[in-house]
Amino acid sequence: MEKITNIKIISFRIYGTNDYFSDSDNREQAKCLETIVMQNFPKKDWETSCYFGEIPDDIVQYKHSFDGYNLFAIKTLFRQLNTLKTKEEQLNECITEVKSRSTIFTEYKYYITISIQREIDLKRYKLIKNDNALDVKASLECLKEQKNKMKFPEILDKVVFSLINEIDQSFFIKPIIEENLLILNDVRALGNIRAKMTGSLTNSKPYKKINTNEVEERINKITSSHNNWINSIIHWHLSMLKEKDKWKKFYFGFVFLEIMTHKAFEKIYRENLFDVLKKDNEGYDKFIKIPISDIISEDANKVTLMAKFSFVAGILHPINYSNDLSNFKKCKKIRDKISHGDVVEIDVLPLKEMNSLVEFYSREMLNLL
DSSP states (O other), rough: OOOOOOOOEEEEEEEEEEEEEEEBBTTTTTOOOOEEEEETSSSTTTTTEEEEESOOOHHHHHHHHHHHHHHHHHHTTTTTTTSSSOHHHHHHHHHHHHHHOOTTTTTSEEEEEEEEEEOOOOOHHHOOTTTBBHHHHHHHHHHHHHHHHHHHHHHHHHHHHHHHHSSOOOGGGEEEEEEEEEEETTTTTOOOOOOOOOOOOOOEEOOOOOOOOHHHHHHHHHHHHOTTTTHHHHHHHHHHOOOOOOHHHHHHHHHHHHHHHHHHHHHHHHOOOOEEEEEETTTEEEEEOGGGTTTSSSSSSSSSSHHHHHHHHHHOOOOGGHHHHHHHHHHHHHHHHHHOOOOOOOOOOOOHHHHHHHHHHHGGGGGOO
16 A cells, blocks of 8 residues: 555535425526535634535545445455455455445435544654554544544534524435544545435425525534533434434424423523513514513522423514414423323324424524523
């Protein structure tokens, strides 16, 4: 193998979907959105990028490269390699074979790729042996150390959570690849690849221009927040989004709503943000400002979950207050029945109402950070 002159670490997640953006005059042709590139994020010397539509060629190459390494290892174990060829030739044949069989990059109509990467100091981490060969063990230890230090999945979740405020959440239902790799000489990949695929119908959506400044501002806002609960609501929201089992999806969604309600209410109570809806003959469309302490107990912990959500909905979504309150009651009623041991049929789970609440309030929580 050629001499190793540079190594970089890259963590990436790829979503595959058959929803796609297109121009109104050509709905069959998927159109890429503007790439977002953030320098020195999440830390100095790191670069985070978001690609919409097509997967970057280099990431495709890394995937094929490492799959080729895996195939090479298997064929070596079972003595299936052509011994008349050099190891480099054997490896290249394995990579070529992987490319010819791979369908993961053509399975979907549209892909969203989020990557985090930086170069690694070869001397600092002692990745090269005295004979200029790669120290594989040290390299994998370096990869493990960086994964634990940077917490890549957490960062990727926060980036996705920020993007959902700009792009429909249907684009983030199927994470098909998530990997942490070392890239040797910008060509070879060292790490572990996992992938899973499913199919669905295509669905064209009108092309839109992403406000990259707003997206970057949201990403920075979330990642710099000292509120640990933000990690929790991001986890439950994304868990609900990708879950196919309806029972689990309902459960994950309600956990999100419950945490969101408690934390949003806590901030509203602490900063006296509550706008009380004043009902008149035309409905809930008048507002007056009163101190929240005048209408609740001195101990905010004694306020019921239903009352807390009422306060939160009154501030964050006053125009749809009645509908949100009704949907929350419906979801809570089913949750309570299940908790008390009642039998609930799967077809009565209020998933549509749950999804509507989660989609709206996950975006609005950013305004409370």
